[in-house]
Amino acid sequence: MSLEINRVGKWLGGIRVLDDVTMRVPDHGLIGLIGPNGAGKSTLFAVISGFEPADSGDIRFADRVLNGLPPQPRAHLGLIRTFQVPRPFTRLSVRENLAAAAPRQSGETLRGAFFGGAASRAEQAAIRERSEQLIAFLNLGAVKDSPARDLSGGQRKLLEFGRVLMAEPKMILLDEPFAGVNPVLQQTISDCISTLNQRGVGFLIVEHNLAALSRLVGHLYAMDRGRILAEGTPDQVLADPAVREAYTGGAL
Amino acid sequence: MLAYLVAVAIIFGIYALLTLSLDLHYGFTGLINFGHVGFFAIGAYTSAIATLNGLPYIAGFTAAAALAALAAWPLGLLALRLREDYLAIVTLAFSEIVRVIVTAEKWLTRGTQGLPDIPRPFASLGSGYAEIAYLGLVAIIVLAAVLLIRHLIKSPFGRLIQAIRDDEVTVTALGKDPAGAKIRIFMIGAAIAGVAGALYAHYITYIVPDQFTPLVTFYVWMAMILGGVGRISGALLGTAILISIFEGSRMLRDLFPGILQVEMANLRLALVGLLLVMFVLYRPNGLLASRSDP
Numbered sequence: 001m002s003l004e005i006n007r008v009g010k011w012l013g014g015i016r017v018l019d020d021v022t023m024r025v026p027d028h029g030l031i032g033l034i035g036p037n038g039a040g041k042s043t044l045f046a047v048i049s050g051f052e053p054a055d056s057g058d059i060r061f062a063d064r065v066l067n068g069l070p071p072q073p074r075a076h077l078g079l080i081r082t083f084q085v086p087r088p089f090t091r092l093s094v095r096e097n098l099a100a101a102a103p104r105q106s107g108e109t110l111r112g113a114f115f116g117g118a119a120s121r122a123e124q125a126a127i128r129e130r131s132e133q134l135i136a137f138l139n140l141g142a143v144k145d146s147p148a149r150d151l152s153g154g155q156r157k158l159l160e161f162g163r164v165l166m167a168e169p170k171m172i173l174l175d176e177p178f179a180g181v182n183p184v185l186q187q188t189i190s191d192c193i194s195t196l197n198q199r200g201v202g203f204l205i206v207e208h209n210l211a212a213l214s215r216l217v218g219h220l221y222a223m224d225r226g227r228i229l230a231e232g233t234p235d236q237v238l239a240d241p242a243v244r245e246a247y248t249g250g251a252l
Numbered sequence: 253m254l255a256y257l258v259a260v261a262i263i264f265g266i267y268a269l270l271t272l273s274l275d276l277h278y279g280f281t282g283l284i285n286f287g288h289v290g291f292f293a294i295g296a297y298t299s300a301i302a303t304l305n306g307l308p309y310i311a312g313f314t315a316a317a318a319l320a321a322l323a324a325w326p327l328g329l330l331a332l333r334l335r336e337d338y339l340a341i342v343t344l345a346f347s348e349i350v351r352v353i354v355t356a357e358k359w360l361t362r363g364t365q366g367l368p369d370i371p372r373p374f375a376s377l378g379s380g381y382a383e384i385a386y387l388g389l390v391a392i393i394v395l396a397a398v399l400l401i402r403h404l405i406k407s408p409f410g411r412l413i414q415a416i417r418d419d420e421v422t423v424t425a426l427g428k429d430p431a432g433a434k435i436r437i438f439m440i441g442a443a444i445a446g447v448a449g450a451l452y453a454h455y456i457t458y459i460v461p462d463q464f465t466p467l468v469t470f471y472v473w474m475a476m477i478l479g480g481v482g483r484i485s486g487a488l489l490g491t492a493i494l495i496s497i498f499e500g501s502r503m504l505r506d507l508f509p510g511i512l513q514v515e516m517a518n519l520r521l522a523l524v525g526l527l528l529v530m531f532v533l534y535r536p537n538g539l540l541a542s543r544s545d546p
Contacts, residue, residue, distance in 0.1 A: 049425065075427025083425070089418035091482070092411065099408075100415040101426050107408030108428070110436050114403070124408060167426050 001062045001170045001202060002026045003048070003079065008057035010040075010047055010226075017043045019226040020057070025171065025204045030197045032213045032234070033206045035223035036247055041206045042084060044223075045173050048204075049081040050074045061171070076103070078170030084179070084206075086156035088148035088163075095144050097159055098131040099124075101166035127166075134162045139188065154185045161189065171202035178209045190216050210238065222246070258383045262455055264495045265390035269448035270468075271475045271487040272397050273441040279482035280405055281437045282417030283332070287343030288472055290350040291320040291442040293464035295449025297354055297361055300370045300459055309373050313450045320446025321439040323350075328435035347466060355461040366460030370453050390451055397444050398484055404440075405484075413437055474524060478531055480538025489539055497524055 003025040010018035017040045025031045035041050046052040048059055050071035059066045061079050089097050105127070106112040107120040116123075135144045138158045143151060148159060157177060164172055177193070178186045186209070193216060197203060207213040214220070214234035222229045222237050224246035230237045237243055270288060277283040298319045299312035307315075327346055331339040354361045361367060374385035404410050416423050416430045423430050453459050471494060479490025501520040511519070531538070 051421075051425075071424050072427045072429060075425065080427070081425055083422070087419045087422045089415045089422070091418055092414055096411055097415075100411050100423075103427055105408045105412075108412045108433075110409060113407035113409035116407075120408070163422075163426070 001078065002029070003171055003202065003204065004060040005044075005048065006058050006060070008044070008047060008054045008059060010043060010052065010055050012043070017226050018047065018054070021223070021226070021228055022057075023221055023228065023231075025202055027202060028197065028200050029202045029204075029219070030193070030217050031204050032217035032220040033204060033223065034208070034210060034213065034220060034237070034243075035229075038225075039223040039246075040226040041223055042175065043226075045081055045175055045206065048074075048173060049079065075167065078168065079173070080164050080167050080169040080171075081173035082160050082164055082175050082177070084175040086153075086160040088151065088156055088159055090149035091147055093145050093147055094135065094140055094151070094159055095128075095131050097148050098134055098162055098166045099127050101163040102127045102130070103167055130166065134165055137192065138162045154181045157181055157185070157189065161192065165196070169201060171204070172196075174203055174205045174207075176207055177205065178207055178212050186212055210234075214238070255380065255383065258387050260495060260499055262383070262387050262390050262451075264491060265387070265394045266448050266452050266455070267472065267475065267495060268394050268488055268491040269397055269444055269451070270472045271479070271491045272394075272401055272484065273444035273448070274472050275476050275482065275484070275487040276401055276404070276437060276444070277441045279476060279487070280401075280410070280417060281413040281434060282420075283434060283438060283441075284337065284340040285343045285438075285441070286340045286466070286469055286473075287345070287347030287350075288445055289464050289466060289468040290343070290347030291323065291445035292449040292452070292468060293347070293350050293354060293461075294320045294323055295446030296453035296459050296464070297367070297449075298446070299450035300367050300453040301360065303371050303454070304367065304369070309371075309454070312454075313447060316446040316450035317443040318446075320449070321443040324439045324442035325435065328438040332431050332434045332438065344466065344469075347464075347469060351461050351464050354464070361461075364461060366458055367453075368458045370457045370459065372454050372457050386455060390455075393447060393451065397447075398488075400444075402484060409433070471524075474528055477528065477538060480540035483538070483540050486538050486540040493527075493539070494524075497527070 005021055005023040008018055008021045009016065021044060033041055043052065047054045050066065050069055054067060062077055064077065066074055089100060092100060106123060107116045112120050135141055138161065140155065140158055140162070143155060151159060161177065177189050181189065190212065193203060205213065205217065218233065220234045220237040221231045222240065222243045229242045229246060230240040270292060274285060274288050277285045295316035299316040302312040302315050303309060327342060331342040355363050372382065372386065373389065374382045377385055412428065413433050416433060420430045475490035475494040476487055477490065478493045479488065480486030498520065501516060501523060
C-alpha cells in the first residue's frame with residue numbers, strides 16, 4: 001500500500017505549480033512534507049486525492065495507477081485526505097459527523113433507507129460503536145452531541161481527524177494537523193498519529209510547525225516553487241542550504 | 253363558517269406539501285430550487301388531463317408524481333454537477349418554460365382558456381360533505397409526506413444528504429457520491445410537489461397557466477423561511493403563517509370597505525415582504541429555530 005508519485009507536473013494559470021515532483025510514501029510510512037507558502041504542497045494533495053488532474057507524470061497507490069480517477073475511487077482504495085481548514089458538517093452533531101464518514105453503508109442508498117431492515121440497523125449499530133470509540137480516543141466526549149459548528153478550532157481539527165479514521169483509511173494525507181492548535185492538543189494529535197501508524201496506517205503530513213513535525217516523522221521532503229528541494233531525515237533536510245534559502249528567501 | 257375553514261385547511265394542506273418538499277430540497281439537502289411551481293404545475297396539468305380523459309384518480313395522482321419526478325431528473329443531471337447557484341437559475345427557467353408550454357400547447361391544455369370541469373373526488377357525497385372528505389384525503393397525503401420525509405432524514409441516507417448540504421467537497425473526499433444522492437432527493441421532492449399540484453387541480457377544478465407563476469415558488473420559500481429551514485415542524489408552521497396572512501388580509505378588507513381588491517392584494521404582498529424582512533433581521537433561522545442555531 002505504498003504511494004508513489006512519479007514526475008508529477010501541474011500548471012495552474014500559466015504557473016508551474018508542480019514541477020517533476022517525485023516522492024514515495026512506503027507502506028505504513030510516516031512521511032513529512034514541508035515548504036514555504038505557495039510551494040505547491042496543497043496542490044500536490046489535491047492532485048494525489050483526485051480533486052485536480054495532473055498534467056504529467058503518474059501516481060500509484062497500492063500498485064494501481066490513479067491518474068484520471070475521480071476522488072471517490074481513490075478514497076475507496078483507502079487513500080483519504082483532510083483539508084487545511086477543517087470542514088465539519090456544521091449542522092450535524094460530532095457523532096453524526098463521524099457516522100457520516102463510515103464507508104459502504106447500505107442505508108445510505110434510497111433502497112437501504114427504506115428496506116434496509118435488520119442488516120442496516122446492525123450496520124448502523126456497529127458504526128455507532130466505532131464512533132463512540134473514536135470519540136473516546138480523541139477526547140471529544142463532552143461535545144459529542146453538539147453540532148459541529150459549536151466546536152473550537154482545535155476540536156474541529158480532532159473531528160476532522162476522527163472523520164478520516166472513520167473512513168477506514170490505509171493512507172492519510174494530512175494537511176496541517178497542528179495549525180491553530182495549542183501545544184497540549186498538538187501532543188494529543190501527535191500521539192494519535194503515532195498510535196495509528198503503529199497499527200499500520202500510512203501518513204503523508206504537510207505541516208508548517210517544523211519542530212513538532214520533526215519529532216513525529218522519520219523522513220521528510222522539502223518543496224519550494226513546485227519542486228522537491230531535499231529529502232532525508234528531518235535533521236538532514238532542515239540543514240540543507242537550499243531548504244534554508246527557500247525559507248528565508250535568501251536573506252541569510 | 254365550517255365550509256370556509258375546510259376550504260382554508262385544504263389550501264393549507266396543499267401548500268404544506270409544497271413547503272415540505274421544498275424543505276427536503278433546500279433545508280435538508282441544500283438544493284436551491286427556485287422553480288418549485290414547475291413541478292406543481294406539471295402535477296396539476298397531468299392529473300387534470302388524465303382524469304378529464306376518463307382515467308381514475310389514482311392514475312392521475314400517480315402520473316402527476318411520476319411526471320414531476322421525471323421532469324426533475326434531467327434538470328438534476330444537468331445542474332447538480334455544477335455549482336449550486338446554477339441550479340437556482342436552471343430551475344427558475346424550467347418553471348417558466350413549463351408555464352410557457354402549458355400556455356402554448358392548446359391542443360392539450362387549452363392554453364390561457366384553461367382546463368375547466370376537472371373532476372373532483374367525493375363529489376357524489378354532495379356539497380359540504382364532499383369538501384370534508386377531500387380535506388381528509390389532503391390530510392392523509394400530508395401525513396404520509398411528513399412520515400416519508402421524517403423517515404428519510406432520520407435514515408443514514410438522510411444523514412448523507414445533510415452532510416452534502418453542509419460540505420459537499422468533504423463528502424466527495426470521503427469517497428461518497430453527492431450527485432447521485434442529490435438527484436434522488438430532487439426527484440422525490442418534485443414528486444411530492446406534483447401530488448400537491450394534482451390535489452390543487454382537483455380541488456379548484458379549473459386551472460389556467462396564470463396560477464403557476466414564480467410567485468407561487470416565492471410564497472413557498474417564504475413559508476419555509478418563516479417557519480425555520482430544515483425542520484418539518486417549521487415547514488408546517490411557516491405554511492400556517494403564510495395562509496393566515498392571506499386569509500387574514502382578506503378579512504381585513506371587509507373591515508376597510510374603501511380598499512379595492514387590487515389594492516388589498518398589493519398590500520398583502522407588502523405585508524408579507526415586511527414580515528420577511530423582520531424575520532431575516534430578528535429570527536433568521538425561522539420561528540422554530542433550535543437554541544443552538546446562531
